[in-house]
Amino acid sequence: MSEHRAKSINNKLAQMAQRLQRASEEMRRLSETEYALDQKVYQAQHKMARLVPNLGADQLTTDLVGWLQMDAEIKRLGGSSEEAES
Numbered sequence: 001m002s003e004h005r006a007k008s009i010n011n012k013l014a015q016m017a018q019r020l021q022r023a024s025e026e027m028r029r030l031s032e033t034e035y036a037l038d039q040k041v042y043q044a045q046h047k048m049a050r051l052v053p054n055l056g057a058d059q060l061t062t063d064l065v066g067w068l069q070m071d072a073e074i075k076r077l078g079g080s081s082e083e084a085e086s
Contacts, residue, residue, distance in 0.1 A: 002074055005067045012060060023051045 009025055 002067065002070045005063065005070060006060065007057065009060065009063045009067060012063065016060075 026047055027044060029042055031045070033040065035043070
C-alpha cells in the first residue's frame, strides 16, 4: 500500500510537470503572436489563473501526509519503506 501511494505521488508530480510544460509552450506561442501587448497580457493572466489552481499541487500535501502516516505505521510494526530510505 505504501509503495502504491508513493507511486501515485510520483505520477502526480509527473502530471504537474507535463501541465507546466504545456503552459510554458502556450505562453511562448502567445509571446510570438501579433496581438497587441495589452491583449497578450490579458490572455497570459487568464491562462495563468486557470493553470495554477489546476496543477494539482494541493493534493500532493494530502497524499504525502497519508504516505507518511502509512510509512510510520509500517516502521512501528517493524517493517521498512523503500521510499523513506532513498
